[in-house]
Amino acid sequence: MKIQGKPYHTIWISPDNDQVIQIIDQRYLPHKLVIENLATSRQVATAIRDMHLRGAPLIGAAAAYGMYLACLEAPNNFLFDDYIQKTAIILKKSRPTAVDLQWAVDQQMYIISKTETPDLKIKAALEQAHSIKQVSIDGCRKIGEHGLTIIEKIAAQKSGEPVHILTHCNAGWLACVDYGTATAPIYLAHDKGIPVHVWVDETRPRNQGARLTAFELLQHGVPHTVITDNVGGHLMQHGMVDMVLVGTDRTTRTGDVANKIGTYLKALAAKDNHIPFYVGLPSSTIDWSIRDGLTEIPIEERSADEVKYIAGLHQKEMKKVLLTPKKSPAANYAFDVTPARLVTGLITERGICKANETSILELFPEQRSN
Numbered sequence: 159m160k161i162q163g164k165p166y167h168t169i170w171i172s173p174d175n176d177q178v179i180q181i182i183d184q185r186y187l188p189h190k191l192v193i194e195n196l197a198t199s200r201q202v203a204t205a206i207r208d209m210h211l212r213g214a215p216l217i218g219a220a221a222a223y224g225m226y227l228a229c230l231e232a233p234n235n236f237l238f239d240d241y242i243q244k245t246a247i248i249l250k251k252s253r254p255t256a257v258d259l260q261w262a263v264d265q266q267m268y269i270i271s272k273t274e275t276p277d278l279k280i281k282a283a284l285e286q287a288h289s290i291k292q293v294s295i296d297g298c299r300k301i302g303e304h305g306l307t308i309i310e311k312i313a314a315q316k317s318g319e320p321v322h323i324l325t326h327c328n329a330g331w332l333a334c335v336d337y338g339t340a341t342a343p344i345y346l347a348h349d350k351g352i353p354v355h356v357w358v359d360e361t362r363p364r365n366q367g368a369r370l371t372a373f374e375l376l377q378h379g380v381p382h383t384v385i386t387d388n389v390g391g392h393l394m395q396h397g398m399v400d401m402v403l404v405g406t407d408r409t410t411r412t413g414d415v416a417n418k419i420g421t422y423l424k425a426l427a428a429k430d431n432h433i434p435f436y437v438g439l440p441s442s443t444i445d446w447s448i449r450d451g452l453t454e455i456p457i458e459e460r461s462a463d464e465v466k467y468i469a470g471l472h473q474k475e476m477k478k479v480l481l482t483p484k485k486s487p488a489a490n491y492a493f494d495v496t497p498a499r500l501v502t503g504l505i506t507e508r509g510i511c512k513a514n515e516t517s518i519l520e521l522f523p524e525q526r527s528n
């Protein structure tokens with residue numbers, strides 16, 4: 159996707175040094191475009207933990223490159239494997255909810271363990287990181303193509319009026335490598351000339367909607383309106399939302415969906431108002447080992463300061479200000495689980511299915527035995 163007309167991915171190898179990863183540091187968006195160099199696996203882990211980059215598919219791709227850097231750093235002797243294993247644990251622990259992160263590190267561990275010499279391991283880890291990145295790009299494009307059919311059907315009933323889509327958090331290209339998951343169908347519909355308008359939940363406390371989704375949509379020229387997190391129910395009651403479309407950080411094989419905190423409330427409101435609630439996801443986001451989202455998906459709890467303080471641009475500088483009484487405690491649960499019964503459908507790279515095990519396995523039959 160483009161920023162000021164220039165195409166970007168969210169992560170790439172530095173053109174000047176193939177031992178350095180470059181990312182868009184999302185902490186400064188939408189006000190500043192800052193490119194950060196990550197030269198060590200520890201720097202990658204910090205960038206993931208402190209959310210210089212975020213979003214399930216992107217932290218998976220970043221962790222894959224982190225494992226490549228670990229191969230470069232590892233001592234060229236019998237301690238190589240030990241270093242790789244320790245780094246894998248550090249990267250996996252950097253954020254707990256998104257399963258893409260664990261998946262990407264496991265993929266890298268496998269290829270590294272199957273390759274003979276340190277030089278070959280470095281090469282294999284880099285190639286696989288590139289491949290994970292490319293699979294994410296291709297998968298998001300496919301999610302876009304499948305999701306577009308839903309938007310087209312709704313548009314056909316609206317006689318040229320815009321299709322109003324409500325989204326939560328940022329499941330856009332900044333959360334992936336390109337296109338996004340929830341946003342991919344929106345971009346494709348917009349590019350095809352279908353009138354769309356997006357209600358963008360601000361998504362407290364880190365405001366990924368207000369800062370990142372709004373930025374993306376603006377860059378791409380998609381009509382949108384930023385709303386506070388509590389507005390969605392009101393809009394739905396008044397016929398102002400045609401569909402809800404969100405991403406996910408971890409989906410059970412039975413179709414429960416963990417996404418940014420507040421998603422569940424949107425799903426409840428959508429159900430009450432008979433509005434379709436869709437989730438866009440690459441299959442790397444499905445945790446095939448679990449069935450019950452409520453008890454089995456680890457929910458990240460982040461610093462109370464993210465709730466107590468708010469950051470923004472003041473006189474051209476990024477400033478952080480205190481919002482709450484200094485001594486009031488705050489709780490910061492970062493994700494919630496939307497049960498499958500509230501989900502109209504899952505839009506995957508292989509097609510759209512219902513949020514239940516039978517329907518999911520029809521698209522992914524190779525997972526039946528897992």
Ligand code: MRU
Nearest residue numbers: 212213214329333339405406418
């Ligand atoms: O805490 P974040 O910003 O990493 O949370 C991201 C989300 O909740 C996204 O909706 C999810 O990762 C899907 S990304 C395509």
